Amino acid sequence: MTRHGARMMLERLNAQAPDALLALIRLYGADPREDKIDLGVGVYRTEEGDTPVFAAIKAAEQRLVDEQDSKSYLGPEGDMGFVNALMPYIFGGDPTMGGRISGMQTPGGTGAVRLALALAQKAAVKRVHMGVPSWPNHAQILADLGLELVPFDHARGDGTADLDAVLGAIREAGEDGAVLLHGCCHNPTGIDYTPDQWAAIAEAFAETGTFPIIDVAYQGLGQGLEDDAAGLRMVLAKVPEAFVAYSCDKNFGQYRDRVGAFYILGASSDALETAFSNANALARACWSMPPDHGGAAVRIILRDPDLKKQWLAELDTMRARMRQVRDALAEAGSAGRIDLTPLGSQNGLFATLPVTKDEVARLREEHGIYMAASGRINIAGLTTANLPKFIAALAAVAQ
Numbered sequence: 473m474t475r476h477g478a479r480m481m482l483e484r485l486n487a488q489a490p491d492a493l494l495a496l497i498r499l500y501g502a503d504p505r506e507d508k509i510d511l512g513v514g515v516y517r518t519e520e521g522d523t524p525v526f527a528a529i530k531a532a533e534q535r536l537v538d539e540q541d542s543k544s545y546l547g548p549e550g551d552m553g554f555v556n557a558l559m560p561y562i563f564g565g566d567p568t569m570g571g572r573i574s575g576m577q578t579p580g581g582t583g584a585v586r587l588a589l590a591l592a593q594k595a596a597v598k599r600v601h602m603g604v605p606s607w608p609n610h611a612q613i614l615a616d617l618g619l620e621l622v623p624f625d626h627a628r629g630d631g632t633a634d635l636d637a638v639l640g641a642i643r644e645a646g647e648d649g650a651v652l653l654h655g656c657c658h659n660p661t662g663i664d665y666t667p668d669q670w671a672a673i674a675e676a677f678a679e680t681g682t683f684p685i686i687d688v689a690y691q692g693l694g695q696g697l698e699d700d701a702a703g704l705r706m707v708l709a710k711v712p713e714a715f716v717a718y719s720c721d722k723n724f725g726q727y728r729d730r731v732g733a734f735y736i737l738g739a740s741s742d743a744l745e746t747a748f749s750n751a752n753a754l755a756r757a758c759w760s761m762p763p764d765h766g767g768a769a770v771r772i773i774l775r776d777p778d779l780k781k782q783w784l785a786e787l788d789t790m791r792a793r794m795r796q797v798r799d800a801l802a803e804a805g806s807a808g809r810i811d812l813t814p815l816g817s818q819n820g821l822f823a824t825l826p827v828t829k830d831e832v833a834r835l836r837e838e839h840g841i842y843m844a845a846s847g848r849i850n851i852a853g854l855t856t857a858n859l860p861k862f863i864a865a866l867a868a869v870a871q
Contacts, residue, residue: 577733650682656694667706
């Protein structure tokens with residue numbers, strides 16, 4: 473207590489619940505069983521269980537060591553060579569859409585999502601419609617900004633996307649609402665919209681004028697770089713304005729370097745310029761300048777034909793391994809009451825199994841299998857060696 477009887481400043485804070493994933497990591501680390509399986513942490517892993525640095529990234533970083541002549545500030549927009557080099561891969565043959573798209577670097581995909589939502593709020597958006605379940609940070613960022621989250625069901629019980637739900641959200645959003653969508657490799661379900669569904673979604677945005685915000689965190693890990701960007705491009709071709717949040721943390725393996733970008737589609741050059749003046753102001757007040765190292769490495773790769781070829785081959789290897797795991801799960805058919813066949817047509821690092829919290833606890837305690845309480849699993853945590861154990865354990869607890 474202070475001498476005036478008021479509470480001390482820090483005593484006014486309420487303790488926050490510990491991060492469930494961090495707690496899971498600690499539990500896994502303390503488990504002495506040699507055959508334990510970690511399906512919780514959301515990073516890519518090889519068949520040997522490693523999360524390696526891409527060889528292309530290593531080569532680009534060595535070039536930075538040899539050639540970079542300054543660590544001076546780049547400004548709130550970051551490395552524009554990196555931002556512009558990414559654009560053809562995201563937006564296609566006309567990456568600026570006639571000068572209507574521009575971007576800036578951010579600290580990871582999280583920074584891009586935060587900037588997108590903060591700028592939407594500054595433009596008088598009050599509610600964001602979002603399919604659930606979703607990446608937990610989406611809801612946390614919305615809550616921190618004081619934006620209302622309006623949920624809709626992302627998936628149906630048969631393991632496919634709920635098109636009616638997303639079309640309903642687009643139609644209901646109104647002038648002060650926006651709709652947040654995953655561009656590909658949905659986290660946590662792995663359930664993506666089909667090309668026909670994306671066409672319907674794009675048409676709904678065009679008809680209603682609802683503002684789209686699209687989070688592209690896993691391009692290249694689903695069906696390939698072009699296919700994974702197809703839905704985003706359909707939407708952008710139909711609307712006058714949109715925000716895109718992008719991450720290189722996964723498809724370049726740069727998790728700890730926090731490499732992301734934020735793009736704006738504007739109806740005119742004047743609107744785009746005004747929007748970016750506001751985005752720069754928000755970025756300046758939040759992180760001032762983005763970290764440069766990882767973005768510079770990506771820029772070097774995308775500008776060098778040999779390094780680009782090497783990166784694409786490494787990305788193909790990642791995607792092929794996850795597809796192999798998914799095919800093996802689908803071929804198993806079922807594990808107890810769990811139908812595994814839909815996992816074969818889903819994409820990316822994640823899938824969500826219809827298991828209860830008690831069943832998740834039994835998998836951990838009785839079989840040494842660690843996953844989120846929601847039933848989300850990291851597909852890349854499964855290997856040829858541990859797949860039989862996982863399927864048998866799932867069948868044992870999910871009767």
